[in-house]
Amino acid sequence: MIQAVRACKTAAEERAVVRKECAAIRAAISANDQYYRHRNLAKLMFIHMLGYPTHFGQMECLKLIASNGFPEKRIGYLGLMLLLDERHEVLMLVTNSLKQDLYHSNQYIVGLALCALGNISSEEMARDLAPEVEKLLLFRDPNIRKKENLNICDN
Template sequence: MALSGMRGLSVFISDIRNCHNKEQERLRVDKELGNIRTRFKNEKGLSHYEKKKYVWKMLYIHMLGYDVDFGHMETVSLISAPKYPEKQVGYIVTSCLLNENNDFLRMVINTVRNDIIGRNETYQCLALTMVGNIGGKEFSESLAPDVQKLLISSSCRPVVRKKAALCLLRLYRKNPDVVNIDGWSDRMAQLLDERDLGVLTSVMSLFVSLVSNNAEAYWNCLPKCVRILERMARNQDIPQEYTYYGIPSPWLQVKAMRALQYFPTIEDPSARRALFEVHLLLLLYST
C-alpha cells in the first residue's frame, strides 16, 4: 500500500497501531468511518486524490475486520479516473470490497471494457485482474470476446495473456456459453504449444475446466498434454524460476495430469506407451 504523500493515511495507521486494546481500536475506526462518510456526502468538492486517500483508508479498515458498507460508488468511480494512481486504487479496492452481485459494478462495465481493449498494458492487467476475481454473468456476456482476443493475440506480452487466461476461466465458470466449443478446440490445441510457462500454466487451468465439462470436444488436445508432461519430465527449456526444489514446474505437471483424468481410456498403443514413459520419468525425477 503506497503511503507516499498521504500523511492522513499514515497517521491513521499509526493511530491504530498505537491502540492498547480492541476497544480503543474500534473507537478510532468508528471515528474515521464517520469522517469518511461525512466527506463523501460532499463528494462534489472531492478530488480524485482525496477519494483515493479515503478509499485506501476504507480498505485498511476492511482488512482489520470491520464492515465497510458505504462508499462503494466512490470506490467504483475511481476506475474511470484518467490517471493511473487513482485507477489502480479503484480496481484494487473494488476487488476487495465488492462482489459480483453488487449493482455498482454495472456502472463501470464500459470503462473496464475500454481498458481491456485499449493499448495500455498496465490498464489491461488491472481490468483483467479485477474481472478475474469478481466478474459475474453480466461481465462474461460483455467482455468474454475481448478477453479471448487478448489470450490468442500474438502481439500481447505474456503478462497480459496469462491474466487473460485466468480471467476467461472466471467468465467461463460464470457462464459456460461464452466459450464456443466448436471454435475453441483448435485454439486450445494451439495455446497448449505455448513456450512461456507462466502463460501455459494459466492456460492449463482454463483447459482443466473446459475438459471437465466436455472432454470429447477436446480430444485433439490430449497429445499436447502428454508433450507438456514430457517437457517437464526431461526438464527441457524450463526457466530456473519455475523449478521448485529441483522439480520442473510441479504445478503445471499437476494441472496437466488433472486434465488427462477427464479423457476416456487411451486405446492407441503408441500414445499409451508415451504416457507411461512420461509418468515413469516424472516418478524417477521426483524421488
C-alpha cells in the same frame, strides 16, 4: 491511521479510532474531495480488513475506476476486488468501465481490468465482456497474454 489503530490497547479504543476515520471519510465523500479520494479508499480497505463495515465507499471505487490516471485506477480496482463480490448490484455499473479499460492503450490498465474481471466477474459480466477478452487473446504483448491466460484458467 494505521499507527493510531496499532496504538489502541482495547477493542473499544480501536472502534473509536475507526469510527472517527469513517466519519472523516464520509465527510470527504459528501464534499466530493477528488484529491484525497484514492487515499480515503485505501483507508476504507484497511478498515474493511479489520472487519468493520465499509459499504458506504463502494461508489468511490467506481469513481476511481472511471478516472484517467493509473494510480487512481489501481486503487479503484483493488478496492473493487476487495470490497465487492459478484453478488453486489454495483458491479453492473462496472461493466462499461471494464470494457473501456480492456481497450486502453496502456498495457498496465488493461492488466488491471483483466485481473479485476478474473476476480469479481459475474455470469452476466463474463458474458458481456467475452468478445473483448477473446480479442485480447490475439494481443501481441506477452504481459497481456499472460494475464489473459491466467484469468481463463481461473474461470
